[in-house]
Amino acid sequence: MEWMNRFIAITDVLSRADETGLGITEIAARTNLAKGTLHRILLDMVKNEIAVRDERTKRYQLGPRPMIWASRFVAGKDVSAALAPFCRDLSRATHFYSYISRYTAGEVYCIYAHQPENERRTYFVHVGQRMPVHAASAAKSILAFRRANEVSRVLKNVEYTHYTENTIDDVDELRHELARGREEHLSWCIEEMEAGVSAISAPILDTEEHATFSMSIVGNHQEIMKHKELLCDLLKDYAERASSYLQTIRPLMTLR
Secondary structure (H helix, E strand, O other), X not given: OHHHHHHHHHHHHHHOOOOOOEOHHHHXXXXXXXXXXXXXXXXXXXXXXXEEEOOOOXXXXXXXXHHHHHHHHHHHHOOHHHHHHHHHHHHHHHOOEXXXXXXXXXXXXXXXXXXXXXXXXXXXXXXXXXXXXXXXXXXXXXXXOOOHHHHHHHHHOOOOOOOOOOOOOOHHHHHHHHHHHHHHOOEEEEEEEEOOEEEEEEEEEEEOOEEEEEEEEEEEHHHHHHOHHHHHHHHHHHHHHHHHHHXXXXXXXXXX
């Protein structure tokens, strides 16, 4: 499956390119692929609209097909249209950047985000962003309400990427965080992914003991801690409203 590994490596690199794209020399340096091999793969990717090449600059970007795949993935995997109003209302009530995440196939992804008008900073969270299990409060909040055997399988595959000095790097500590999240219906990311930035998450329950979604707020650490009691109360309130609504529409959807 070496060809698949090469394809994924190239696609990952192109997905991180800015609007000017990347030249073949840059792509080769980032993928450690020979230019001859890389050129052949890129040629096929362009033919299949997985990549596009600017004939003027000779630089490459992702093509329309991955964008179509991504939009179908999001449309088929979330209920953002139903849950988005609760997230927007939370953002307006707290004046913090708010987002909804979803668990699927052992991973947690952001499926909806709302940035309030007063917030000028852009955070690491965006739609489609994978939320690392050991560091993101959004992921912890969901896993706190998944079946024990499922959680064990997920934790076996965790890569403990060290984002900051506060990032959890021990499975026992992570399990403790999940237990606390289940007890309090709140999970935290205290400067674990970015220095000076913290997040709080609450589960959106599709049954009384099971979660597929979470709702979160993220912002300046000092501001989060300064208003943490109010923020926790508001977050839990909106998550409970979203949970109640989700449970009424659950028979119409496949969440698991």
